[in-house]
Amino acid sequence: MAEQYTQVSEFDEKVIQISRVSKKTKGGSKMGFSVLMVVGDRKGKVGVGLGKAKDVMSAIQKGIKKAKKHLITVPIDGTTIPFRVLMKKGAGQVLLKPAPKGSGVIAGGPVRAVVEAAGIRDISSKILGTQNQASNVYTTFAALTQISQIVKLKNISLKSLAQVESEEVAKMTEEQKRLSGVSQTAVEKPAKRVVAKKKTGITKKKSTKK
Incomplete structure (x- = not known):
C-alpha cells in the first residue's frame, strides 16, 4: 500500500492507493492516475476522496479537495468509539469495536x-x-458515518448513549430468559394433554362394549 504523510493547515493527508487508469477516446487511449486520499484533523473530523488526473500530483490535490468536501465529525468517547458497529458496503464488511484506554x-x-x-x-477492528484496500477504506468511513448519525438522531450525550445501550442489553437478556422459560412449559403442556385424551378414549370404548 502506497502511503505518504503530509500536513497542510490543521489536516493530516494520507495517500492510500495510487492506480494507473486509461480512458479510451476517438484519438486513442489516454493514460492517467487515480489516487485515493484520507484526510483528518485527528480531533474527530475525517474524510475520504478519490482524485483522477493525468499526473499523480494533480490527482492527489483533487483527492484532497474531494475528501475535505465530504468531512464528517466522529463522536469519540475518550479515546475510542462509543459503541460497536458492523458495516457492509458492496464487497467490503468491517467490524469496529470500542477498546479500553491504552489498547491502541x-x-x-x-x-x-x-x-x-x-x-x-483505541479501537479493535x-x-x-474483501481485502481490497479502497473498498475497506470506504466501508470504514461508512461505519464512522453511521456512528455519527446515530448519535445525532438520538440527540443524547455519549455517556447517556452508553447507559442506554447497557440497559437495552440487560432487557434483552431478561427477555431471552423469560422466553426460554415459556418455551419449556409450552413443550411440557401438550404432552400431558395427549396422554389425557388417550385415557378418555380407552374408557369410552370399554363402555360401548358393555
Missing part, C-alpha cells in the same frame, strides 16, 4: 488509516469481507 489501534492498513486520521487512539 488494532486494525489493518486501510481501517487504521481512517480511524487514526479521525483521532481514534476486523475485516470480514
Whole structure:
C-alpha cells in the first residue's frame, strides 16, 4: 500500500492507493492516475476522496479537495468509539469495536488509516469481507458515518448513549430468559394433554362394549 504523510493547515493527508487508469477516446487511449486520499484533523473530523488526473500530483490535490468536501465529525468517547458497529458496503464488511484506554489501534492498513486520521487512539477492528484496500477504506468511513448519525438522531450525550445501550442489553437478556422459560412449559403442556385424551378414549370404548 502506497502511503505518504503530509500536513497542510490543521489536516493530516494520507495517500492510500495510487492506480494507473486509461480512458479510451476517438484519438486513442489516454493514460492517467487515480489516487485515493484520507484526510483528518485527528480531533474527530475525517474524510475520504478519490482524485483522477493525468499526473499523480494533480490527482492527489483533487483527492484532497474531494475528501475535505465530504468531512464528517466522529463522536469519540475518550479515546475510542462509543459503541460497536458492523458495516457492509458492496464487497467490503468491517467490524469496529470500542477498546479500553491504552489498547491502541488494532486494525489493518486501510481501517487504521481512517480511524487514526479521525483521532481514534483505541479501537479493535476486523475485516470480514474483501481485502481490497479502497473498498475497506470506504466501508470504514461508512461505519464512522453511521456512528455519527446515530448519535445525532438520538440527540443524547455519549455517556447517556452508553447507559442506554447497557440497559437495552440487560432487557434483552431478561427477555431471552423469560422466553426460554415459556418455551419449556409450552413443550411440557401438550404432552400431558395427549396422554389425557388417550385415557378418555380407552374408557369410552370399554363402555360401548358393555
